[in-house]
Amino acid sequence: MKNVGRVTVSLLVLVVSPVGAQVIPTGPSLRAFLFGDIAYDETEGDSPGGFKVGQIVAHGSAILSDRVVLFGEMSLTARDNGYALEVERAILRYELSDAIKFSAGRYHTPVSYWNTAFHHGLWLQQSVGRPEAVRFGTPFVPIHFVGAMAEGRIPDSPVTYLVGIGNGRGENISRAGDAGDVNGSRAMVASASFQPSSLLGARIGGSIYVDDAPVESGAAADERIVSAHAVWDRGALEIIGEYIRVRHVPAGGGSTSTSDATFLHAGVRLPGRLRALTPYGRWEETNIADDDLVFTGQVSDYDAVLGGVRYDFSELAALKIEYRSEKVSGGEAIGSFIVQASFAIPMFGG
């Protein structure tokens, strides 16, 4: 009897606790996070700079049953005329086992490690912004993907895989085909990564994405995107290196054009009393082919070097101070100084 009482008290503590996830998985449960940021920037040249409210992001996950999980992510983005509401991710997943999980919905496309490791909450990443090649709104790669996926871990191995089929890019190539496939040609994506347990924190992987991309003239181009990444994320040190190559072949025939992007990001948390400080740096380069049918007028060559310091002044809030030097289309280098405060608020539900 005494034991039954103790277990009952334990279960009650687990359910009402404000700190943990705390729900015994016997029925639907919900967990939510809120992310946000506010920044100030001063940029050389004509840019007005000033204060900017970044994205306010709500992320939730719900366990609907022992096998079915729902993930959602919505953002509010500040615009000149108000705020824009966007469904960033909405994924319904059936988890058969560690080896096979089926899902459908709107994802961040696994064409880049950064695109799937760091989503809309800037608190999670060391730097103020994403690399230009995977910036939200870039036409360089399809950031979002609407479709279905199968993913999992190959049993008794350090290999994870993911394959997906979806709508591909929308009429506006920087957006996903949310309301259907714009050209009737489904996009296919596949990625794999290798994370050896004997080398904790190391990861290498790559992906391939194939689709017919819409062209402004109304034609289409065969699009093939391949990427490779190497990551070290253990202890105080984080290093991310990525290479993304985009090839376009006009559907009606014509010359093949190849564009690529490379970036290398590194940051290290300082030891001892300075452990709240994380200096970081990044080098980026994007080269767009002159004759690229899809990117012409939409994406430019880009080079950047940036350095900054992240200061975690609270457990779930950080201040980042960053200096960037950027060159667009081989022009003059333009410097920017940015200060950003970002936060994460875990909101646990039952």
Next chain:
Amino acid sequence: MRKRPYSRRIALLVSVLGLWHLGATGAAAQEAGFAVAIVVHPETDVDDLTFSELRTIFRGERQFWDNGRRVTLLMRAPVAAEREMILRRIYQMDEAAFREYWIGKMFRAEVASGPKLVYSADMARDLVTVIPGAITFVPASEVSAVTKVVRIDGKLPTDPGYALR
């Protein structure tokens, strides 16, 4: 002010160093004798895990047992010595990195929820026996007759060379 003779200063320094040494070796002895037992729900069909398998379970990379039951990880709240050992040996992270790791995992939709917190060894021991698929850890000295202790690399907490000692 009158200065102490050098001999007394040296004697004082030696005493302080001696006491510090005793404290350090005492703590080391305490650490050397402290072992953490990995405990699972009695109906979980697992008797032995490799350290590598244990790591994939605790890091949320393996979320299902072989019988298809979902793994429920019960994690002791901060400050407990057994939690510190698990963070150091299995996760190789400090508290801040551990928190960021699980928030990141949930945000990437890799897991639907993080570990469930428990606030005492009693609570961990009680809950692991009632939640199917649960796994947790308790000080080896607090293992009871009804708990199912899993061998790590073929060894129990009392065996020499046990990984979580």
